[in-house]
Amino acid sequence: MAVDITLLFKASVKTVKTRNKAIGVGFDSSKDEILRKSRPKNGFSCRAREVISNITKLKDFLLQHRKDYVSADSLISSDLTRMTDSERDQIDQDAQIFMRTCSDAIRQLRSEAEKQVSSSQVKEHRGAVLDLIEDYLRGVCKLYSEQRAVRVKRVVDRKRLSVSLWEEGRVEDELSPEEIQMFEQENQRLVSEMSSLVDEVRQIEGKVVEISRLQEIFAEKVLQQETEIDNIHQLVVGATENVKEGNEDIREAIKNNAGFRVWILFFLVMCSFSLLFLDWYDS
């Protein structure tokens, strides 16, 4: 269990102050207020804090309207707080635009932080701060996508309900009994076909939502691998360049070697011919 000795510390400060006054060593305490560095208006941490406050605003907004958003709408529409679909779409759109602006702001901050010249510790610190903000944004986005998934599910369920209602509300025409029977049979067949189709469509819709979630995960992983693949690409390009240059150098060397050899041979042949000539000349 930790003990808070801040008060003890402040008391020590007072003691030291009085002691200093007694000795005669004084520190001008009024100076420090003026000399306090005024924080730069557009400093890194100011802007980072702005981004965080924006994300918090989004989170509060989503949480506030969450109840209305996901409220199960009954067919008897008399509830005042119920949202229309258009309002929900509006919320979706606004939220998405907001999230995009936030992630753009984070990216901008990151590139600026890298360009700025500062010590490695400060760079590491800023990188970690931006990672924290990104994680926060991701958490808030998850809130939003959960809400949305619930809404989609409800829409799908509602369609199912409306199909069964539609089945019941059929109007009867005035036709001859045979035709009526035929029409009825035809109707039955159509209805069963439609309902099986609707079943399949419902299933597929549900699965599509799952697939979209999976795709999100895959996309994330693919993006992570993209940077690595870029690195590898750079390395491979560099390697091919080096190998090409190497080949050129080897070709040059072979040529030089060959040329050198030709000259040596020529020189030796000339020497031997000159020897023969001198020998013939002498004899």
Add this chain to the structure above:
Amino acid sequence: MAASIREKQTAALKRMLNFNVPPLKNTAAEPVWKVLIYDRFGQDIISPLLAVKELRDMGITLHLLLHSDRDPIPDVPAIYFVMPTEENVDRICQDLRNQLYESYYLNFISAISRSKLEDVASAALAANAVNQVTKVFDQYLNFITLEDDMFVLCNQNTELISYHAINRPDIMDTDMEAIMDTIVDSLFCFFVTLGAVPIIRCPRGNAAEMVAMKLDKKLRENLRDARNSLFTGDTVGAGQFSFQRPLFVLVDRNLDLATPLHHTWTYQALIHDVLDFHLNRVTIEESVGPETGARPKKKNKKNYDLTAADKFWQKHKGSPFPEVAESVQQELDTYRAQEDEVKRLKSIMGLEGEDEGAISMLSDNTAKLTSAVSSLPELLEKKRLIDLHTNVATAVLDHIKTRKLDVYFEYEEKLMSKSTLDKSLLDMISDPDAGTPEDKMRLFLIYYITSQQPPSELDLEQYKKALMDAGCDLSPLNYIKQWKAFTKMAAAPANYGNSGVKPMGLFSMVMNTGSHFVMEGVKNLVLKQHNLPVTRILDNLMEMKSNLETDDYRYFDPKMLRGSESSIPRNKNPFQEAIVFVVGGGNYIEYQNLVDYTKAKQGKRVLYGCSELFNAAQFMKQLSQLGKK
């Protein structure tokens, strides 16, 4: 004591890292970033408990050593976690003068003295930074928790409070006082974090008694001061339903010198004995690259962390080694089966695009795909752990095979239980390919310690000659002779209880051919339960049994008003919780023995602590230093 000491210390650390405000459960809270500055003591305390990822999750962007070069990072609060020593305080004052950070939260690992606090205050005044020093705390966390129920006092500067330092003949009173003060300070911090005032029992006439008296005095003083007492209020009441106080047993290393030298057979103790194992981190040298004639093998050092989250480790750290090898193999098989299932899913996915009627299969497959994708991170983590344990166990197995540690283990168990030996000691020592000289020395020392009467002069000369031929250093023997003479005067030598070691026979290939662990020629030894001296003493004291050894132990109760010792009413009921502390050093063999003892008894909890943790090699070094004096 419902929460283990590890959880309590971790909770205290997390609270400190949250600016000393209890952390909220709200997961989607705004991130607040901070910088953590620690000294080496702080680093040792934090590293077994919190991984770097957890620090990041708590908002710590940078963690730096106090005495490194640090650049100014404006607009960031800094949390300091340091010991209140002279040089640390100077460095903090320097930081305040250089205006490195925006605000300072100072947390001292143990209580800071008034004069040093005034130094910090004057530096803050000089730098006009008094308002920046937002909070100052005494954390009382001056001990290192390694397991749920095991703690060590320190990892830095262990030679100051080592066995050697306490038992050397030329020790002065002032040195002894300083050592005792350090130990008592850490134990006091331990009890503050635990939130309980124990009943202290200790033997008479050695270092443990001195520690017990000082600790009793310190606890008593703190309890007297009702206003500032650390044991009242919410720490004690929170979640504590036991009305009984824990028992604190202090023993001295001199009680039992054979156990630290003993060769061992359980996984955690083997790793500590054979490999480089500190603060739950194993360092293994692996050679990389093919062995060509001219080029030397490159040695890579790899570090592995053995943490509480590693389920395999938690289950098997006390199991005998062959069991561990088998379990690793089993885990590998289950992992491969799961991997194959995931791969099969891929092939099903492949043919789904061609078959129209597979829409009905679609529902199954998407569900399977979702579950497979969500289980992938788990599978990857499992693979990593299996690889880790395979590497560690292979390294241990190599050592066992080259040094024939199983033979030593069996022989020593027989020595300690005084059963019949099938091979004479001289044969064991002169055997050239079994064990390093250190192993032989250990064996001989155990023989010397556990024999009822010392061997005759002639035998001794023979043994000494054999040992010297094998290349051993004989100075520990001098010290052990002195120790034996001393303890003979005091009490009967420790009885190691009836243990038996049943070898399950030699078998050439334990596993099938697919296994990595071919335990050829290594005996599969089964440990029978037996109690080491420390465990026996604990058993006597906890169950209030009457026994010659423990009746003479002193009894301290810090909560009672001081009276004469015999008139203090003693607790008559058996204790449910106990803490064993060995002054002078401890090791994993004793810890494992206590864990086994606790498992056998229902509803009892035992914590194990020691002033330092050493393995047999380090202990031998200390003994030889003592023997040379």
